[in-house]
Amino acid sequence: MFDHLSLQCDDLDASRRFYEQTLGPLGIAVTLDFGDVLGLAGRDGVPKFWLGRQTTGGVQREIHVAFTAPDRATVGTVHRAAVELGAEVLHEPKEWPEYHPGYYAVFLRDPDGNNVEVVSHS
Structure with a gap:
């Protein structure tokens, strides 16, 4: 659906720890590190999820991003x-039948206040 997604982070080191540890079970890891910008990739090795230092100022609004889990x-x-x-x-792992049968997900808050979901559709 998307080519890539980039989030600006108030604390890039904290965000890196959060995403590396929580998304590691999905095979997602930092594959490019440019200092102020990190590229995270899945098993294909192509960075599609990017983290960067907050540069535009202002108050960040909550973003929702969902990652697919195999099971x-x-x-x-x-x-x-x-x-x-x-x-x-935000929400312990459970089935969400209002979305569709078999929709099983956990919802988490990242260090910048974003709503991060990991979902299995099986």
Whole structure:
């Protein structure tokens, strides 16, 4: 659906720790590090999710971003990784039948206040 997505972060180091630890179970990791900008890639190695230092000023508005997990067990692994970091859990892993049968997701808050979802559709 999208080619890439970039978020500006107030604390790039904290955001890097959050995303590397919580998305590691999905095979997502930092593959490019330009100092003030980080490129994260999945198993294909192509950076599609970018983090950068806040540069435009002003108040950041909450963004919602969802990452696909291959199964419910991986959603649970992501949840545990986020809890280890002390991240805020918005919604514990559960099925959301109002979206569709089999929609199983956890919702987390990243260091910049964004709503990060990890979902399995099986």
